[in-house]
Amino acid sequence: MRNASPFRRTITLEALNALSRGTAMEPLGIVFTDIGADYLRGTMPVDARTRQPYGLLHGGASALLAETLGSTAGGLCVDEGQGVVGIEINANHLAGVRQGLVTGTARPLHVGRSTQVWEIRIEDERGRLACISRLTLAVIPLPG
16 A cells, blocks of 8 residues: 555544434444544444344444445545445454454555455454454445
8 A cells, every 4th residue: 555545535533423323333333433544443332232142243243334434434535426335345253242342443455446445454442353354345426
C-alpha cells in the first residue's frame, strides 16, 4: 500500500454514526470510533444481541461488523457519484469471545477503479485476534 491515504472523501465520526440509524448496525450496537489515514475502526458489544447459543460471539455478527467497516471505508475511497457493494466476504474465526467489546479495524489491500479488497481484523479487549476477514467490493455508479 502506498503512503498516501486512499480516502477521497472526508467525514466525521458523528456523521458516520448518524448514517447507522435505522440500519442493522444500530440494534447490534456497532459504533465507528476512529478514522485514520488508511483505516476505519469500530466497536461492537458481545452480549445477547451478538452471541450464538453457546455463549460465544456469533460468526455472523463478526461478518456484519467486518462488512460494515470495509464497505464504509471503501465508500470513502470512491469519487462522487460512485458507491461500493460487497461481492465476497470471508471470515476466519480464531478465538472465542464471550463478553465485552470487540474492535474491528479495516485497512485496504487494493483500491482500484472497479474493485477494492479490504482486510478487517477483529480483536477482543485484550488485543487478541478473534476474527480476520477479507472483503471484496465492486465500485458502482450511484443511481440518480
